[in-house]
Amino acid sequence: xxxxxxxxxxxxxxxxxxxxxxxxxxxxxxxxxxxxxxxxxxxxxxxxxxxxxxxxxxxxxxxxxxxxxxxxxxxxxxxxxxxxxxxxxxxxxxxxxxxxxxxxxxxxxxxxxxxxxxxxxxxxxxxxxxxxxxxxxxxxxxxxxxxxxxxxxxxxxxxxxxxxxxxxxxxxxxxxxxxxxx
Numbered sequence: 318x319x320x321x322x323x324x325x326x327x328x329x330x331x332x333x334x335x336x337x338x339x340x341x342x343x344x345x346x347x348x349x350x351x352x353x354x355x356x357x358x359x360x361x362x363x364x365x366x367x368x369x370x371x372x373x374x375x376x377x378x379x380x381x382x383x384x385x386x387x388x389x390x391x392x393x394x395x396x397x398x399x400x401x402x403x404x405x406x407x408x409x410x411x412x413x414x415x416x417x418x419x420x421x422x423x424x425x426x427x428x429x430x431x432x433x434x435x436x437x438x439x440x441x442x443x444x445x446x447x448x449x450x451x452x453x454x455x456x457x458x459x460x461x462x463x464x465x466x467x468x469x470x471x472x473x474x475x476x477x478x479x480x481x482x483x484x485x486x487x488x489x490x491x492x493x494x495x496x497x498x499x
Contacts, residue, residue, distance in 0.1 A: 333349060342382060354387045354391055357391045357393065364399060367398075385476060395469075396469060398466065398472075402445065402462075409463035412461040413464065415460050415462050422442070426442060443460075
């Protein structure tokens with residue numbers, strides 16, 4: 318598995334349907350947020366990584382919103398929140414040099430056969446991580462991952478501002494000619 322390529326680790330699967338996180342987020346109360354609150358309270362993590370709120374995929378965006386809501390609900394003031402890119406670049410304030418780990422990361426990603434059927438994910442990953450190294454002055458740094466570190470006291474303002482940008486961006490979408498599909 319991809320996890321084994323990266324050294325293993327514990328996993329907790331929350332049993333939500335693929336494509337169903339947005340619906341689970343919108344339920345009142347949200348079973349997705351409740352499950353994350355339980356995990357956060359039980360584990361008391363020092364760092365939480367999660368998909369960026371700038372993601373286009375509705376499951377990724379819902380996961381981001383759910384994590385931010387759960388952290389807010391748990392009053393976690395000392396947790397390090399790191400949003401990461403999955404399918405959409407985002408503004409970043411933290412770059413991590415992964416040059417020495419990129420091949421291992423590629424091998425792990427190659428285990429996602431269903432994703433590889435639809436796109437050249439490994440080529441795209443290489444391009445993204447190379448692109449993110451452009452701000453590094455060291456020529457030996459060829460691959461970086463980008464993160465957006467968010468302070469828990471800024472969650473509400475951050476979510477409001479990003480949502481305004483996303484609504485505006487979606488409203489500016491050009492019309493799609495009938496002969497083209499997204």
